[in-house]
Amino acid sequence: MSWVTKTFSSTLGRKLLMALTGLFLIIFLIGHVSGNMLLFKGDGGQAFNEYADFMTTNQLVKALSYLTYISIIAHVVYAIILSVVNKKARPVGYAEVKASSNSSWNSRNMGVLGTIILIFIVVHLQNFWAQMHWGSIPMVTYESGEYRDLYAVVNLAFSNIGLVILYVVAMAFLGFHLNHGFASAFQTLGLNHKKYTPAIKFIGSAFSILVPALFASMPIYIYFSSLN
Amino acid sequence: MNLTLKVWRQKNNADKGSFNNYTLTGISEDMSFLEMLDVLNEELSEKNEDPVHFDHDCREGICGMCSLYINGKPHGPQQTTTCQLHMRSFKDGDTIVIEPWRASAFPVVKDLVVDRGAFDRIIQAGGYVSVNTGGVPDANEIPIPKRIADEAFDAATCIGCGACVAACKNASAMLFTSAKISQLAMLPQGQVERKERAEQMVAQMDAEGFGACTNTGACSAECPKGISLTNIARMNREYFSAVASSENV
Numbered sequence: 001m002s003w004v005t006k007t008f009s010s011t012l013g014r015k016l017l018m019a020l021t022g023l024f025l026i027i028f029l030i031g032h033v034s035g036n037m038l039l040f041k042g043d044g045g046q047a048f049n050e051y052a053d054f055m056t057t058n059q060l061v062k063a064l065s066y067l068t069y070i071s072i073i074a075h076v077v078y079a080i081i082l083s084v085v086n087k088k089a090r091p092v093g094y095a096e097v098k099a100s101s102n103s104s105w106n107s108r109n110m111g112v113l114g115t116i117i118l119i120f121i122v123v124h125l126q127n128f129w130a131q132m133h134w135g136s137i138p139m140v141t142y143e144s145g146e147y148r149d150l151y152a153v154v155n156l157a158f159s160n161i162g163l164v165i166l167y168v169v170a171m172a173f174l175g176f177h178l179n180h181g182f183a184s185a186f187q188t189l190g191l192n193h194k195k196y197t198p199a200i201k202f203i204g205s206a207f208s209i210l211v212p213a214l215f216a217s218m219p220i221y222i223y224f225s226s227l228n
Numbered sequence: 229m230n231l232t233l234k235v236w237r238q239k240n241n242a243d244k245g246s247f248n249n250y251t252l253t254g255i256s257e258d259m260s261f262l263e264m265l266d267v268l269n270e271e272l273s274e275k276n277e278d279p280v281h282f283d284h285d286c287r288e289g290i291c292g293m294c295s296l297y298i299n300g301k302p303h304g305p306q307q308t309t310t311c312q313l314h315m316r317s318f319k320d321g322d323t324i325v326i327e328p329w330r331a332s333a334f335p336v337v338k339d340l341v342v343d344r345g346a347f348d349r350i351i352q353a354g355g356y357v358s359v360n361t362g363g364v365p366d367a368n369e370i371p372i373p374k375r376i377a378d379e380a381f382d383a384a385t386c387i388g389c390g391a392c393v394a395a396c397k398n399a400s401a402m403l404f405t406s407a408k409i410s411q412l413a414m415l416p417q418g419q420v421e422r423k424e425r426a427e428q429m430v431a432q433m434d435a436e437g438f439g440a441c442t443n444t445g446a447c448s449a450e451c452p453k454g455i456s457l458t459n460i461a462r463m464n465r466e467y468f469s470a471v472a473s474s475e476n477v
């Protein structure tokens with residue numbers, strides 16, 4: 001085995017990939033939530049549709065989107081590999097475990113939380129991404145040209161209360177995943193420091209509440225707008 | 229005090245094993261947990277039954293030999309070693325569940341005794357400094373700042389008990405291994421073999437079948453010596469920089 005394969009088949013190398021892909025996905029979330037805030041603009045969706053068009057046609061965004069797909073796949077693949085290794089390390093469990101006395105629930109259930117997020121991602125891609133790439137989307141015309149009206153697709157989707165609930169619940173699980181994952185990734189990278197670790201933990205907690213809450217507010221806002 | 233013990237009994241590694249219930253009466257609050265088990269074993273011996281096998285040595289909290297997963301926690305309800313746990317931590321009428329450390333890298337030898345040889349092999353893989361013998365060097369010949377000495381000493385207080393592995397949901401040995409890598413990585417004497425040490429000890433830890441770290445912090449919370457998670461971050465730094473810069477292709 002070369003040193004590269006040896007490193008990335010070690011527990012620490014695998015964790016390194018988990019942390020790097022996780023952090024990249026966190027950066028992706030920042031971009032994704034910022035762009036989607038245009039849904040709140042109240043301009044009938046023009047800014048949002050122009051942004052969606054930019055996101056599907058710009059070459060740099062395209063490159064970044066491939067990096068995002070790779071990150072999700074690698075994150076999931078290594079999550080599965082690590083979970084199998086970790087399960088094998090304790091084939092016989094304890095009759096009694098007081099785990100809540102020494103660790104947080106979300107830190108012990110990253111795999112469960114991740115699986116729910118993965119299911120959400122599949123549903124979410126099916127709802128919008130697949131529509132944008134292969135579906136038939138109505139067109140809308142502004143001064144700047146003709147655009148696919150993704151805004152209308154989003155509005156239609158979120159007039160369905162079932163889908164709104166699914167999105168909100170999924171964001172809660174994402175919040176729990178990030179509440180542990182954000183600071184955990186820095187620890188994995190070995191970035192632990194008296195000065196910065198408390199700040200990283202604070203930013204991680206704030207991020208894990210703020211970003212999922214902003215995402216969740218979108219379907220809620222659109223649902224209530226669709227009522228009147 | 230009167231107690232019910234639910235104790236894991238297993239003849240040998242091939243045996244499936246199961247729990248056995250025992251009742252004990254007249255246990256003093258001032259007994260240590262191991263003394264309480266001594267009382268049980270004396271009663272079993274008098275009845276010509278096989279006594280419960282458990283590990284112990286110093287009985288003063290320094291050797292790391294005592295183990296036992298007590299009522300869902302390694303070393304029981306206090307953050308200490310089992311030999312330093314006293315019966316006043318329990319109440320009259322309690323049922324106490326006693327299990328061995330559970331990890332594929334720590335096979336059960338008999339009853340509550342597990343083989344922690346995996347830790348020794350991790351140390352053998354690099355947890356040492358090679359020095360040529362000669363005259364006795366002067367103390368303080370190599371100046372080491374107090375802060376560094378203290379931090380290295382904190383890591384060196386790890387007694388190799390395995391509670392970190394027992395507590396971790398992944399049966400990961402990262403806290404132990406990181407303490408052993410850290411105590412030498414911080415000191416001048418440890419520099420010569422610094423990279424090899426990180427690479428080889430991590431490789432051995434993986435080869436023994438310990439799990440990976442999810443940073444739950446259970447290990448440090450249960451460690452009788454309070455070994456800090458900062459050691460795991462340091463091990464990761466040591467390992468990543470070692471594989472990136474060592475000559476081992």
Ligand code: HEM
Pocket residue numbers: 015018019021022023025026029075076079080082110111112113114115117118177178180181182184185186188189440441442443
């Ligand atoms: C937007 C989506 C996601 C983000 C931002 C994210 C982020 C993170 C981060 C930052 C970590 C911490 C890495 C570390 O401890 O070093 C992590 C851990 C983890 N993630 Fe995700 N994740 C996402 C989706 C998923 C999905 C879809 C799965 C699917 C199975 C998953 C499974 C896991 C698991 C099992 C861990 C713990 C790994 C371990 O330490 O043992 N995550 N995630």
Ligand code: SF4
Pocket residue numbers: 292385386387388389390391392393403404407447450451452453454455
């Ligand atoms: S790190 Fe703590 S719990 Fe783990 S072996 Fe050392 S002393 Fe025991």
Ligand code: FES
Pocket residue numbers: 283284285286287288289290291292293294309310311312
């Ligand atoms: S018997 Fe030595 S530490 Fe408990």
